[in-house]
Amino acid sequence: MIKIVAEKVRDEAKNVRTIFFRWDQEVRAGQFIMVWLPGLGEIPMSLSYIGTPKAITVKAYGSVSQALVDMQPGQEFYIRGPYGNGFQIDPGRKLLIGGGSGMASLLPIADSETDAIISAKTKDELIFTDRFPENRIFIATDDGSAGFHGFPHELLDKLDVSVYRKIYVCGPEPMLYRVMQKLSDLNASAEFSLERTMKCGIGICDSCSVGGLQVCKQGPVFTIEQLRGNPEFGISRTTYSGKRVFLNMK
Numbered sequence: 001m002i003k004i005v006a007e008k009v010r011d012e013a014k015n016v017r018t019i020f021f022r023w024d025q026e027v028r029a030g031q032f033i034m035v036w037l038p039g040l041g042e043i044p045m046s047l048s049y050i051g052t053p054k055a056i057t058v059k060a061y062g063s064v065s066q067a068l069v070d071m072q073p074g075q076e077f078y079i080r081g082p083y084g085n086g087f088q089i090d091p092g093r094k095l096l097i098g099g100g101s102g103m104a105s106l107l108p109i110a111d112s113e114t115d116a117i118i119s120a121k122t123k124d125e126l127i128f129t130d131r132f133p134e135n136r137i138f139i140a141t142d143d144g145s146a147g148f149h150g151f152p153h154e155l156l157d158k159l160d161v162s163v164y165r166k167i168y169v170c171g172p173e174p175m176l177y178r179v180m181q182k183l184s185d186l187n188a189s190a191e192f193s194l195e196r197t198m199k200c201g202i203g204i205c206d207s208c209s210v211g212g213l214q215v216c217k218q219g220p221v222f223t224i225e226q227l228r229g230n231p232e233f234g235i236s237r238t239t240y241s242g243k244r245v246f247l248n249m250k
Ligand SMILES: Cc1cc2nc3c(=O)[nH]c(=O)nc-3n(C[C@H](O)[C@H](O)[C@H](O)COP(=O)(O)OP(=O)(O)OC[C@H]3O[C@@H](n4cnc5c(N)ncnc54)[C@H](O)[C@@H]3O)c2cc1C
Pocket: 032, 041, 043, 044, 045, 046, 047, 056, 057, 058, 059, 060, 061, 062, 063, 064, 065, 066, 101, 102, 104, 105, 172, 194, 195, 196, 197, 198, 220
């Protein structure tokens, strides 16, 4: 475990905060760390900034993520990692498709050749829209409060995806599943970063497994070919207590 001190925080949206910190460690875009708050628990987090300083961008869901969102400069937390494979970044024009806090793992890929679909349930939950020039960003909200009224896979119908060398996707699994189906129909080259229940983060407990693939070790990034036909992707997952539950695809 490495002790980290929060250097600076920035609010990205309601209940979403970026925590900047110093960590002299090389990290690839798409890799993740396990963040431990003593007395509360340990959760996986992508790095939203991988240079100096580094950062995590956290959306509050439960006790650990809420405590991170409440964190102030000078407060301490513990990390281990980096873990996972990260994205395979090819030169050329790229499209990022991020849903909610999923944009955090995609942000380190962004360069001058990158367009982004940024989506959220509603306008107030959109993050990182200020990190892309206006002509490179497409916004989608479930309720139509900003940008396109609908889901990212529906917005894809309005774009010519053949101009992109590769498409990188991260967000809730129902969104990933629908985008995967759409991009398969379009024969696009794509990588997806998955978020599953994680305990060990290093390939021992199998709580992150999706149809025989361990997200912490073999992922969290998978190619479209690896996910197509996977018997659990977009269908079911294991909870923290080990129970199998079915995903709400609404
Ligand atoms: C590889 C990886 C990278 C991740 N990167 C990020 C990141 O960069 N930023 C970030 O904010 N989160 C990220 N997550 C998700 C994050 O780990 C979870 O939000 C966190 O584990 C929640 O823990 P908790 O103790 O706060 O909430 P819990 O008490 O575990 O959960 C509270 C409730 O929220 C639900 N919930 C938990 N997580 C999610 C979720 N992601 N989506 C919808 N509902 C959820 C639970 O089912 C439960 O009902 C990542 C997950 C993985 C596997």
